[in-house]
Amino acid sequence: MFSNARLNERIAFTFLRVATGIVVAFVFVILYYIISNGYSVISLEFLTDMPRNRMTEGGIYPAIVGTVYLIIGSMAVALPLGILAAIYLTEYAKPGRLTWSIEMAINNLAGTPSVVFGLFGLALFARYFGFGPSILAASLTLGLLILPIIIRASQEALLTVPKEYREASLALGVTKWETIRRVVLPSAIPGMVTGAILSIGRVAGETAPILLTGAAYFLPRLPDSVFSQFMALPYHLYVLATTGTNIAQTRPLQYGTALVLLMIVLSMNIIAIAIRSHYRKKMRR
Amino acid sequence: MSGRKIKEKGIEYLLSLAGILAVLALLLLCIFLFRDGVMLFEKYPIVSFLTETKWYPTATPVHFGLLPLLLGSLIVTTGAIIFSVPLGIAAAIYISEIATPRVAEVLKPTAEILAGIPSVVYGFFGLVVLVPYIQRALDLQTGQTALTGAIMLGIMALPTIISVSEDAISSVPKSIKEGALAMGSTQWQTIYKITVPAALSGISAAVMLGIGRAIGETMTVMMVTGNSAVIPGFPSGLFEPVRTMTATIALEMGEVPMGSDHYHALFAVGSVLFITTFIVNIIASYIKQRYRFHL
Numbered sequence: 001m002f003s004n005a006r007l008n009e010r011i012a013f014t015f016l017r018v019a020t021g022i023v024v025a026f027v028f029v030i031l032y033y034i035i036s037n038g039y040s041v042i043s044l045e046f047l048t049d050m051p052r053n054r055m056t057e058g059g060i061y062p063a064i065v066g067t068v069y070l071i072i073g074s075m076a077v078a079l080p081l082g083i084l085a086a087i088y089l090t091e092y093a094k095p096g097r098l099t100w101s102i103e104m105a106i107n108n109l110a111g112t113p114s115v116v117f118g119l120f121g122l123a124l125f126a127r128y129f130g131f132g133p134s135i136l137a138a139s140l141t142l143g144l145l146i147l148p149i150i151i152r153a154s155q156e157a158l159l160t161v162p163k164e165y166r167e168a169s170l171a172l173g174v175t176k177w178e179t180i181r182r183v184v185l186p187s188a189i190p191g192m193v194t195g196a197i198l199s200i201g202r203v204a205g206e207t208a209p210i211l212l213t214g215a216a217y218f219l220p221r222l223p224d225s226v227f228s229q230f231m232a233l234p235y236h237l238y239v240l241a242t243t244g245t246n247i248a249q250t251r252p253l254q255y256g257t258a259l260v261l262l263m264i265v266l267s268m269n270i271i272a273i274a275i276r277s278h279y280r281k282k283m284r285r
Numbered sequence: 286m287s288g289r290k291i292k293e294k295g296i297e298y299l300l301s302l303a304g305i306l307a308v309l310a311l312l313l314l315c316i317f318l319f320r321d322g323v324m325l326f327e328k329y330p331i332v333s334f335l336t337e338t339k340w341y342p343t344a345t346p347v348h349f350g351l352l353p354l355l356l357g358s359l360i361v362t363t364g365a366i367i368f369s370v371p372l373g374i375a376a377a378i379y380i381s382e383i384a385t386p387r388v389a390e391v392l393k394p395t396a397e398i399l400a401g402i403p404s405v406v407y408g409f410f411g412l413v414v415l416v417p418y419i420q421r422a423l424d425l426q427t428g429q430t431a432l433t434g435a436i437m438l439g440i441m442a443l444p445t446i447i448s449v450s451e452d453a454i455s456s457v458p459k460s461i462k463e464g465a466l467a468m469g470s471t472q473w474q475t476i477y478k479i480t481v482p483a484a485l486s487g488i489s490a491a492v493m494l495g496i497g498r499a500i501g502e503t504m505t506v507m508m509v510t511g512n513s514a515v516i517p518g519f520p521s522g523l524f525e526p527v528r529t530m531t532a533t534i535a536l537e538m539g540e541v542p543m544g545s546d547h548y549h550a551l552f553a554v555g556s557v558l559f560i561t562t563f564i565v566n567i568i569a570s571y572i573k574q575r576y577r578f579h580l
Contacts, residue, residue: 009473016383019375020392023447026440027398030410084303092297093304102304105311111494111566112559113501115531116318119538119555123317127543144310151307175289177296205403208503208535234405234504241409242508251413258409262402269401273394 031262038259041252047260055218055239056246060257065222066135066215066230067204067264073139073226074146074203079196081143082150086192089151090158091180110148117145118212126213133214136226141209146199153195157188190279194272201268205261207234217243233261318559321552325349328546334553340514340528342537342547349550351557353514357431357527358558360517361506362499364435365442370492372439373446377491380447381455382476393451400444408508411437416509423524429511431527437505442495449494453487454480486572493569497562500531507532530558 049059085102093099121141131137161184169179207215215235223230237257240250325334329349337350376396380389411433420428457480465475481488511526514533518525534551541548 005471005474009471012473012477013383016375016379019372020379020384022372023376023399023443024392024395026443027395030402030407030440031398033410033414034406081303081306084300085307088297088300088304092300098301098305101308105308107570108563108566109307109311109314111497111501111562111569112314113503113531113562115501115503115534116314116555116559116562119321119534119552120314120317122538123321123552124313128317144314147307147310175293177293201401205401205405207403207405208531211535212538234403237409238405238504238508241412254409254413258406262406265401265403266398269398273397 034255034258034262037252038255038262041256042259046256050220051218054246056250056253060233060236060253060260062219062222063231063233063236063257064260066232067234069135069223069230070139070142070210070232071200071203073135074142075196075200077140077143078147078150078199082147082195083154083192085147086151086154086158087180087185090155091176091184106148106151109144110152113208114145114206115208115212117141118209120144121209121213132227133229134227135214135223135230138210138213138215138230139226141213142203142206145206145209146202149199149202150192150195153198154188154192157191157195158184160191161187190275194275197268197272197275201265201272204264204268205234207238210235211238233257233264237261315559318552318556321549322556323553325546325549325553329550334550338516340533342550347546349546349553351530351554353516354528354530354533354554355557356516357510357514358500358529358531360431360519360522360527361434361438361510361529362496364432364523365438365499366492366496367439368435369439369442369446369495373443373491373495374450374488376443377447377450377454377488378476378481381451382472382480393448396444396447399440400448404441404502404504405508407437407441408505411505411509425524427511427526429509429526430524431510431517432523434506434510434527434529435523437509438499438502441502441505442499445498446491446495449491450484450488453484453491456487457483486575490569490573493565493572497565497569500565501558501562503531503535507535512536530554534558 046059047064048061050061052058085106089099089102093102118141121137121144125131125137125140126133129137131140165183165187166179169183170176174182210232214229215232216229217239219229219231237254240254240257241247329347334349334351336352337348338352339348339350340353341348376392380392380396384392415433415436416428418428419425419430419433461483462475462480465479466472470478506529510528510532512528512532513526514528515525517523517527534555537547538551541551
């Protein structure tokens with residue numbers, strides 16, 4: 001009986017190990033495949049050239065520029081709003097109907113499919129506000145999409161600031177807002193930065209929302225205002241990989257684009273993870 | 286003194302506005318989504334939308350039947366969950382209960398990488414690697430099938446399932462596990478008789494969130510499932526092309542005149558998608574709150 005239980009345990013643990021191994025294998029197979037096929041494509045010209053000859057040659061410069069614009073635009077919307085909302089929720093809000101509604105809204109925004117955000121951005125920003133398919137409409141849409149991520153990360157960061165900091169400051173007669181501004185916020189900044197960096201990765205990779213709100217198949221020049229259409233890395237990859245008659249011919253460009261996109265997103269993730277673990281260790285001390 | 290108080294109150298109101306804006310965003314999202322969706326039903330009966338078996342948006346007469354798209358989403362999501370739930374939960378148990386802390390510290394961010402990879406990159410990988418593989422391995426006409434989509438979506442749902450279940454499992458109080466071990470249970474008996482049942486609510490929430498992620502995924506399914514809007518059989522439909530609700534919206538919206546019936550039909554599909562994920566999310570947060578550990 002006893003040895004039977006031991007045997008079961010060994011079988012079960014082997015299964016768990018294999019399952020975990022499979023998950024890890026997925027990560028490495030995908031990364032390896034994109035990196036090994038893409039790295040030879042990447043060069044300075046690839047990063048700084050316009051696409052040429054109906055996108056079968058040349059680089060991805062306008063797509064990189066477009067993605068950078070989207071990052072700047074959406075962060076300008078979501079970062080201030082998200083941090084302020086997080087301060088309200090952690091420092092001021094009392095349990096009640098308002099707090100409940102805000103929490104519920106954030107949870108549901110977080111779970112809403114990105115293509116639905118795209119429809120919303122199309123109907124509200126592009127059509128109703130008359131921004132048209134544009135950097136502005138797409139940035140606002142992506143801003144709303146990452147708002148829950150920024151709020152959650154900022155809330156978590158604020159909650160890790162020890163209560164004693166606040167009490168000490170309040171006991172000295174400092175007002176609540178001054179306490180938050182001078183004592184709480186400075187300690188919470190690393191956590192907030194982590195959330196912001198993670199959402200940069202998210203913005204860079206999102207395709208469906210920008211597909212509906214202004215991403216262009218091909219543009220011969222860079223966008224010149226917030227009302228211009230734009231090219232972006234993820235949509236460029238989708239276009240190269242699925243449309244047109246030259247799919248096989250442009251495969252190297254596809255790998256190159258996928259790798260650049262992957263590098264941007266992964267470096268953001270790695271930076272965020274590094275910041276987080278650095279400060280977690282510091283907190284423990 | 287009172288000037289200071291007024292300033293403090295003012296700041297509190299300003300901050301609350303930022304929170305209220307999140308509520309406003311959700312409300313506006315519902316209004317604009319449903320408004321354009323409901324406009325379809327002025328010209329096309331809602332009953333036909335829900336019961337018709339054909340999605341022929343550009344034929345005459347037009348057919349805006351939701352069923353093939355809804356069932357397409359359903360078959361792909363079901364496949365993804367069957368594949369990713371056992372794998373994800375097993376990995377979560379391994380990370381929180383068996384791996385040494387150092388190994389766990391490496392495994393957790395590794396699994397997180399899966400969450401960071403953009404969906405279009407998954408789609409691209411699926412297209413160049415999995416699609417030809419499935420076609421050859423199963424000797425099919427095309428490798429762009431519901432199964433291909435299910436596998437890719439399963440991989441994408443893994444990080445959600447792993448991290449949420451891992452949280453639930455590691456939040457089971459140590460005292461309970463130690464009690465079981467002290468009674469002479471093996472570590473495995475403790476895991477499957479004590480720890481996992483105690484964490485079951487969190488694990489179910491993880492599964493629900495994984496389902497939400499899979500239903501809402503767009504680019505990956507659009508690139509690997511072949512996108513033919515026919516009602517899939519089960520399980521034979523797994524080996525044929527299908528088209529999901531998400532893919533339909535993303536594929537067709539570009540070619541649709543704004544304000545046309547087809548435009549409104551896509552918003553109607555979007556509304557159904559939104560309501561589905563909304564319900565899934567509500568269930569997930571309900572389970573999580575209801576059965577949280579109180580000690």
